[in-house]
Amino acid sequence: MREFLFAATIATGAVFGTCAPGLAQEDADQKLGTVHFATSCNETAQRRFDRAMRYQHSFWYAESREIYEAAIKADPECAIAYWGIALSLLNNPHGAIPAPNLPLGLSAIEKAKAAGAKTERERDYIDALAVMYVDYDKTPQPARVQSYLKKMEALAAKYPDDDEAQIFYAITLNVAASPADKTYANQLKGAAILEPIWQRQPQHPGVAHYLIHLYDYPAIAAKGLPAALRYSKIAPNAPHAQHMPSHIFTRVGYWKESIAANLASVQAAKANREGGEQLHGQDYLVYAYLQLGQDAAARKVVDEIEATQPDPDAFGGAFSRAAAPARYMVERGDWKGAANLDVKPSKFPHVMAITHFARALGAARSGDSAAAKVDVARLAEIRDSLREAKNNYWAGQVDVQQQAANAWVLYADGKYDDALTAMSAAVDAEDKTEKAPVTPGPLAPARELYGFMLLDRGMAKEALAAFEATMAKEPNRFNGYVGAAKAAQALGDTGKAKAAYEKLVALSAGSDSDRPTLAAARTFVANN
Structure with a gap:
């Protein structure tokens, strides 16, 4: 199945190289799925509204907004189209609404209400979305999201036969889910809503997405x-x-499939001048290439990322520009390279924190604890500023980075027991949260870093347990196999060491990497 998936995804990506600019609109729309959102608008506006929704459900916001506007031109009384404009201005609902979009979204909601939707159902949709914009300058977005969830829950209950209401409620359950809830109650509830709809509407883009x-x-x-x-x-x-499929492929360690998906995504994004989508896909590409030991391919993508000039208000692009070069250094164990990374200015402090974390880790593991302490202090400042801004999620993520980096500073200073205690605390903190949708994963899982610290202290049994626990959560990681093999080898368990090294060698069959750990793996397998 994996071979079929890889070929099928490549074939899908080829579509973008063969579509002529003059392709009929109807044909293009057929390649965005099938959506029908019933409205009280006239026939032309209805067709345009459905078309906009096909873009909307694949997070193609600028295009969907233009088509909602076209629907209003076809029917000035199409109030629900103003709701569509406000919906598009949310951008990716899993992130903060871009600041410039907030007054625009509020204006769209006000216009929707002034236009006077002809049905109670449409008025209910407008009233529900209004909570995301009304008093945006007074109420933090997380609180507005929780209010929106309650509104969508009521809307879905009031209109049980309206699939669109159920679909938007389901994704809002994910947006509003607590990253600390390891029962995934919201997520499983949302999935249970969508699975039967998918049976009825197998071509609906939003359901699969x-x-x-x-x-x-x-x-x-x-x-x-x-x-x-x-x-x-x-x-x-x-x-x-x-x-988007690469999110799942990353979680289950299907690196070739992730690469194929993101090559197609990046090609499509370039063709459509979607800079943020391009950079997002490229970050996932770098992550996947590094797990296969395809370091030259990863470096090429990093160089392309660093040559871009992204929208300064676009979080995803800024994140990619910080994360990709940092993970290129950290995953390969190039600690001096990590220590010398440049911090790119950003309006998002948690983006700059990624580079400070890589720099601190690199300096500490290179033995320069003084330099590392500067970046650790900067991480603490960023964490505190995020807390003051009530940005609790990202404050928590930066706190994990600060704890892990500080642990390696303690280790560099020879305070080994304190370092292990601090690193264990960082693991516990990371276990209590979840990664953000914008990233394929942390620069290095905290438990994996803990495993290498334990291994260096001669605590091979504890290290092996840490690596095995990491691999259960983050399967098929290059460094997960390296750590597990080294720990087993230190314990004298040749069989387990060989099994881990064999998986690493198989994983990196097409590798161009000169990482010493890969050479050691090949030698061990050949000799045992």
């Missing part, structure tokens, strides 16, 4: 494979539909 989001967690990721296998085929013209 949102199922991937709802299952994008290590413990339940395998449940998302059917949607991951289908989404790119449902909406092959949408860049995000090419990329």
Whole structure:
């Protein structure tokens, strides 16, 4: 199945190289899936509204907004189209609404209400979305999201036969889910809503798309494979539909499939001048290439990322520009390279924190604890500023980075017991949260870093347990196999060491890497 998936995804990506600019609109729309959102608008506006929704459900916001506007031109009384404009201005609902979009979204909601929707159902949709914009300058977005969830829950209950109401409620359950809830109650509830709709509407882009989001967690990721296998085929013209399956592929360690998906996504994003989508896919590409030991391919993508000039207000692009070069250094164990990374200025402090974390880790593991302490202090400042801004999620993520980096500073200073205690605390903190949808994963899982610290202290048994626990959550990672093999080897368990090294060698069969750990793995397998 994996071979079939790889070939099918490449074939899907080829679509973008063969579509002529003059392709009929109807044909193009057919490659975005099938959506019908019943409205009280006239026939022309209804067709345009449905078309806009096909873009909307694949997070193609600028295009969907233009088509909602076209629907209003066809029917000035089409109030629900103003709701559509406000919906598009949310951008990716899993992130903060871009600041420039907030007054625009509020204006769209006000216009929707002034236009006077002809049905109670449409008025209910407008009233529900209004909570995301009204008093945006007074109420933090997380609180507005929780209010929106309650509104969508009521809307879905009031209109049980309205699939669109159920679909938007399901994705809102994911957006509003607590990263500390390891039962995944919201996510599983949302998926249970969508699964039967998918049976009725197998070509609906939003259903497949949102199922991937709802299952994008290590413990339940395998449940998302059917949607991951289908989404790119449902909406092959949408860049995000090419990329999104890689969220599941990353969670289950399907690196070749992730690469194929993101190559198609990046190609589509470039063709459609979707800079943010391009950079997002490229970050996932770098991550996947590094797990296969394809370091030259990863470096090429990093260079391309660093040559871009992204929208300064676009979080995803800024994140990619910080994360990709940092993970290139950290995953390869190039600690001096990591220590010398440049911190790119950003309006998002948690983006700059990624580079400070890599620099601190690199300096500490190079033995320069003084330099590392500067970046650790900067991480603490960023964490505190995020807390003051009530940005609790990202404050928590930076806190994990600060704890892990500080642990390695303690280790560099020879305070080994304190370092192990601090690193264990960082592991506990990371276990209590979840990664953000914007990233394929942390620069290095905290428990994996802990495993290497334990291994260096001669605590091979504890290290092996740490690596095995990491691999259960983050399967098929290059460094996970390295750590497990080294720990088993230190314990004298040649069989387990060989099994881990064999998996590493197989994983990196097409590698161009000169990492010493890979050479050691090949030698061990050949001699045992």
